[in-house]
Amino acid sequence: MEFSEPLKLLGLTTEILESIPNEVAQELELARVISVHRDSYTISNGTIELQAELLGKLLFNASTPNDLPTTGDWVLAHIYDKTGGIIHQVMERRSLLTRKTSGKKTDYQLIGANVDVAFIVQSLDENYNLRRLERYLVMVRESKAIPVLLLSKSDLLSSEEIQQILSDISTLMPELAVTPFSSEDQTGLSEVKSQMQPGLTYCLLGSSGVGKTTLINKLIGTETYKTSSVSKIKNKGKHTTTQRHLIQLDFGPIIIDTPGMRELGSLSVEDGLDQTFSAITSLAQQCKFNDCTHTNERGCAVLAAIENGTVSAEHFSSYLKLAKESAYNEMSYQEKRKKDKMFGKHVKSVMQQKQRKY
Numbered sequence: 001m002e003f004s005e006p007l008k009l010l011g012l013t014t015e016i017l018e019s020i021p022n023e024v025a026q027e028l029e030l031a032r033v034i035s036v037h038r039d040s041y042t043i044s045n046g047t048i049e050l051q052a053e054l055l056g057k058l059l060f061n062a063s064t065p066n067d068l069p070t071t072g073d074w075v076l077a078h079i080y081d082k083t084g085g086i087i088h089q090v091m092e093r094r095s096l097l098t099r100k101t102s103g104k105k106t107d108y109q110l111i112g113a114n115v116d117v118a119f120i121v122q123s124l125d126e127n128y129n130l131r132r133l134e135r136y137l138v139m140v141r142e143s144k145a146i147p148v149l150l151l152s153k154s155d156l157l158s159s160e161e162i163q164q165i166l167s168d169i170s171t172l173m174p175e176l177a178v179t180p181f182s183s184e185d186q187t188g189l190s191e192v193k194s195q196m197q198p199g200l201t202y203c204l205l206g207s208s209g210v211g212k213t214t215l216i217n218k219l220i221g222t223e224t225y226k227t228s229s230v231s232k233i234k235n236k237g238k239h240t241t242t243q244r245h246l247i248q249l250d251f252g253p254i255i256i257d258t259p260g261m262r263e264l265g266s267l268s269v270e271d272g273l274d275q276t277f278s279a280i281t282s283l284a285q286q287c288k289f290n291d292c293t294h295t296n297e298r299g300c301a302v303l304a305a306i307e308n309g310t311v312s313a314e315h316f317s318s319y320l321k322l323a324k325e326s327a328y329n330e331m332s333y334q335e336k337r338k339k340d341k342m343f344g345k346h347v348k349s350v351m352q353q354k355q356r357k358y
Helices: 005-009 014-018 056-061 130-143 159-172 189-194 212-220 270-276 278-284 301-307 313-357
Strands: 029-036 041-044 049-054 074-079 084-090 096-100 108-113 117-123 146-152 177-180 201-206 245-248 254-257
Touching: 041 074, 041 084, 049 056, 049 074, 056 084, 096 130, 108 201, 117 130, 130 146, 130 159, 130 201, 130 270, 130 313, 146 159, 159 177, 189 212, 201 212, 212 254, 270 278, 270 313, 278 301, 278 313, 301 313
Parallel strands: 049 084, 117 146, 117 201, 146 177, 201 254
Antiparallel strands: 029 041, 029 074, 029 245, 041 049, 074 084, 096 108, 245 254
16 A cells, blocks of 8 residues: 555554555555544545445444544545445554543543644633643543643733743643634734644644634634634633544644533543643652552651642642542443443343244
8 A cells, every 4th residue: 555645644654554464455445534423434535535334343343432433543444436435444543532421421432543632722711720621631641642732712811811820830730832822813823833743633622612613713714614603791602513523734734623522531541640640640659658548648748748839739639539530430431341241242142042943
């Protein structure tokens, strides 16, 4: 399979191309998932976009949502004409953004695959929240993507107020890149654009109304995607993005717009927690007892750091909450998987009995 220019523009890397066996490359075509629908997928081979369905075997063997394609995935497909195709295989992912499904149901929801940089968008109004930011950072770092914080609606605050916010973020998260911008007066938009490199895939994450779709329109240069009017009372637009969609920008980068997230539950995010709360996890190794719970033990390095102001109590409380939530959801998910497997075995047993009977 050749390293074609259209596929390169879609973000194809040498690693992906070299991972395809020669015999498979002669029968199937490489494509990227542009968007996911209820029973089909929009895919692109770099030249045309078309609708594709899953091969029955791929769907039957999927044991979790992670086994199915999502926006940004590279897939091997049989394209039988210019309008249709069958997806046979999902290629190995460089990164995978997931979150716990909303509500009481314990399962994964796929957000995007093969994302290089995740732009976390918070607006400088009542949406700005450090605790919510920590949740996004855990999710992004667990996915293996690089997080960057974009602070929208910078026209709402004075330069002094913005500098104070930047200082607060730097104190808590010194390694995090942050860019304030305003789609209203264009401030900072050139800085956002300059951070984006051709061939890399970016993803916009954030709550409804923070200006993600408006930002995409500014990057494109036209009002391509629909946005709703801004409320004069709350100073925020209504959420209009309803599905994840991969977009090729004319200056080279690829970007995935996502619907706003009201809930951001965590599920099995140990690596993301360790990276986001690295100061706490590093201190924990200095505690007197290996099983220290960091609540009331003598010789606890974490509690000592909180007492002397090295670590904020709010930051530590957020860490505990996310760690407990992740552990609980993981146990619930494993229990669900166990029940699903038992039910699957039961169904197969019943089917085998019917076949023997008839």
